[in-house]
Amino acid sequence: MQQPPPPAEKPRVSFGDSKSAWRMMRLKRLQEAAEEDKRDINDLALERWGSLDELNVLLEEREWLDRRDGKLPQKSVATKDSKERTTEKYKSSTEFKRPRLSDEGVDQFGRDVRNTGSEKQSSSSSRFIPTAATGGIVGSSSNLDLSDGPILTMDQLNKMNAKILRNSMMGNDDPDLIAKYNREKLRFEQASASGATPGSSQDATVIVPTIDSRGRLQDIGSDTPASRLPPGNTKRKREDLKATHDEKGERINYAGDTESSASITDLLLQEKMGTSGNYDEEMANRIAKDVKYREDLDYMDEKADDLAKKKQVSDYAKRQHAISDFKKANSALEKCxxxxxxxxxxxxxxxxxxxxxxxxxxxxxxxxxxxxxxxxxxxxxxxxxxxxxxxxxxxxxxxxxxxxxxxxxxxxxxxxxxxxxxxxxxxxxxxxxxxxxxxxxxxxxxxxxxxxxxxxxxxxxxxxxxxxxxxxxxxxxxxxxxxxxxxxxxxxxxxxxxxxxxxxxxxxxxxxxxxxxxxxxxxxxxxxxxxxxxxxxxxxxxxxxxxxxxxxxxx
CATH class of the missing domain: 3.30.428.10 (HIT-like)
Structure with missing residues (x-):
């Protein structure tokens, strides 16, 4: 059995080569976009390229070019081996990994690091949750409140950790940001253990309005135990069958429980909201689907039950439609x-x-x-x-x-x-x-x-x-x-x-x-x-x- 070919290595970058001007143009456009949108350059690079490795290489090459051109004071003469070592980060994985710890308790940046948190990952998630490179945990897990604002998702934690690592590499450690990261990581682990949904607040409850995104009154259905069942549930189908047919299977009415028990006020409200349907259109659809249809009064009398059928929209479908419209409208407003x-x-x-x-x-x-x-x-x-x-x-x-x-x-x-x-x-x-x-x-x-x-x-x-x-x-x-x-x-x-x-x-x-x-x-x-x-x-x-x-x- 043939083994799959190994993944191709990313090419090494040689500072000052023929593609250097193109790489510097990419860095300049990224900086201009970050300044125009008033965003952090790390977040923008993470969104565009998926990792900060390429950004780090571009920044190091920019610094090397400035020192070569005399814009910055020279530190030391860079050899070919040293340039290759600085570009080894470009070949690293795109995932955010914990800095390697040596036997002396020193990470790859030469700083002392204490093991501040448990190494156990949540069993409810298979993705890696990074830990901040420096600092300790502020407070204990017993003092954290899951209802204190929305719980950050794994992507948000990854972005926060990337910012911490970037600040550490530049020598600008932010203790407040490190403490916030460790606190939010603990809240995420607690929420995952308790079955809460990351990215949402524990007490957040959104009420879907009865007015749709275009200002029209909409029917969101009634909140009954039967209406919470999704389509395709056999229990709901049996209930509908009992509502329209007797024990012998003969039809006793032409509508389900919802419409047969509706009052005149409810039917009038459906007409105002436009949810009652177009009877002429439904009749035409029934005739179009009937391949044996004949324009004959005898045939129409025999098939009166079938031609008079009306497709009922369940309360579950009404509510799902209202929720979907509400989410789309809110998303459009945020991005408008x-x-x-x-x-x-x-x-x-x-x-x-x-x-x-x-x-x-x-x-x-x-x-x-x-x-x-x-x-x-x-x-x-x-x-x-x-x-x-x-x-x-x-x-x-x-x-x-x-x-x-x-x-x-x-x-x-x-x-x-x-x-x-x-x-x-x-x-x-x-x-x-x-x-x-x-x-x-x-x-x-x-x-x-x-x-x-x-x-x-x-x-x-x-x-x-x-x-x-x-x-x-x-x-x-x-x-x-x-x-x-x-x-x-x-x-x-x-x-x-x-x-x-x-x-x-x-x-x-x-x-x-x-x-x-x-x-x-x-x-x-x-x-x-x-x-x-x-x-x-x-x-x-x-x-x-x-x-x-x-x-x-x-x-």
């Missing part, structure tokens, strides 16, 4: 770049002007053209069709001011909004793109042709919806994904997106790029603008917009 943050009070994008319900900002990516901006609702809204009249008054005010500003520059304004998938819970924005007047006159023809050629030839909805006559808010439907473009505040074209997976996210930008002959890096996947570029764009835009800024009247 356009929502105002609780800590800073401002969004993560560059704001130009802000009203009471809507604000004007420049995108985080590079501009499609100069003075490219976005009109953003302050509330986390999935579509502007859900906004009320006050929000739309401010949106139209921003539109008029931007049209006047760009008209002085000899440009027209095209506004675009795109809602591809409501399940993504993305914060909607209206992009404003200045276009030269000579090209702006042909813009309606370009967009009309692009919309009519989009998606499949046969569609359920009208491909091109002219919103000029009835207006945008009366022509489009808020429950369907759509794309809309404005050429004036009261003139534009709309399109209902039927296949969200096949629809390109850069559809509007691609049409504009074809009009103005822009390169693909501007519209397809534009790169993120740096902090210096965003600050410069903000200064230039505010100077041009100051004359037309209507928010000054708000005080």
């Amino acid at each position: 770049q356009h929502c105002f943050q609780e800590a800073t009070g401002i969004p993560k994008c560059t704001v130009i002007a802000s009203a009471t319900r809507v604000y004007l900002a420049i995108p985080n990516s590079i501009d499609l053209v100069p003075y490219h901006c976005q009109i953003v609702p302050i509330s986390h809204t999935l579509t502007t069709l859900e906004l009320d009249d006050d929000d739309w008054t401010e949106i139209r005010n921003f539109m008029k001011c931007l049209i006047q500003m760009n008209w002085e520059r000899g440009h027209g304004c095209i506004f675009m909004e795109q809602v591809v998938n409501f399940g993504w819970h993305r914060h909607t924005v209206i992009d404003c793109v200045p276009v030269p007047l000579g090209t702006f006159e042909d813009a309606p023809a370009y967009f009309k042709e692009a919309i009519e050629a989009s998606e499949e030839e046969w569609s359920q909805h009208k491909k091109l919806i002219d919103t000029t006559k009835h207006g945008f808010r009366r022509s489009m439907v808020k429950n369907l994904p759509y794309f809309h473009v404005w050429f004036e505040p009261n003139k534009g074209y709309g399109h209902v997106i039927e296949d969200s997976q096949e629809w390109p996210e850069w559809f509007g930008r691609e049409v504009l790029a074809s009009m103005m002959e822009l390169s693909p890096d501007k519209w397809r996947r534009p790169k993120r603008a740096s902090y210096e570029e965003s600050a410069q764009r903000q200064t230039v835009f505010r100077k041009a917009f100051d004359k037309f800024d209507w928010t000054k009247a708000l005080g």
Whole structure:
């Protein structure tokens, strides 16, 4: 039997070789990204590369190059053997391992280390939980309270230990961080032994609201012992069978326990929430699935029971759907770049002007053209069709001011909004793109042709919806994904997106790029603008917009 080939060794790094400039560029970009996001460089390197070994090699090479070029005082002449020894860390495993202890009680860094904790690992986990290289445990396990905040996960403990090791290598030991790590490690071990879930608080209880992420009333079902059983449970199926059939197997009603025992008030509430279902649609589905169906009154009388069946949604399924929607909405809010943050009070994008319900900002990516901006609702809204009249008054005010500003520059304004998938819970924005007047006159023809050629030839909805006559808010439907473009505040074209997976996210930008002959890096996947570029764009835009800024009247 052939043995599997041994894993290939990672190549040694020779400081100052032909690839040194490329490695230093990687280090520089990592440092810039850490400074821009205001994060620790160790955490960022751990997230990108999976370990700190490569970062340590890059930092050592940077120091060696600076000493060679005379930017730092020379310590000693580095030989070939010493350089190879410094790069041995690059071949080490990507896991965080405990420093090796010698017989004298000295670790690999030459420091005294006391054995401060038990070496036993929790039986409930197969992954290694690292121990801090220095310091002792503060307090004892009997004084720790599992309900004192959330319990850190293994990944969080690994990151904390990596920071401790990094500080130790740089000679900047942090006793408070070491004490916190040892305390959190003990809490993790205690939680694992008691069956608690790491990463959560013992007393944390989240109540799922009866309002979904779009502000609609939702049915989360009743909390009964039977409703806690997941689908496929035989006990629940037998209960449903008894509820709809007698002992001989003959049907006694057409609904399960939930609906047969529901009062008029409960049925009315289901109709208001929209959870009662569409009877015509269900009837059509039953007929479509019946291969022997005949348009005959005798046949319909015989199959009346089967055709009248209604698929019941269990309380368990209702509750799981509400929990899933709640988690997705919270996750989207935490990552949203356009929502105002609780800590800073401002969004993560560059704001130009802000009203009471809507604000004007420049995108985080590079501009499609100069003075490219976005009109953003302050509330986390999935579509502007859900906004009320006050929000739309401010949106139209921003539109008029931007049209006047760009008209002085000899440009027209095209506004675009795109809602591809409501399940993504993305914060909607209206992009404003200045276009030269000579090209702006042909813009309606370009967009009309692009919309009519989009998606499949046969569609359920009208491909091109002219919103000029009835207006945008009366022509489009808020429950369907759509794309809309404005050429004036009261003139534009709309399109209902039927296949969200096949629809390109850069559809509007691609049409504009074809009009103005822009390169693909501007519209397809534009790169993120740096902090210096965003600050410069903000200064230039505010100077041009100051004359037309209507928010000054708000005080």
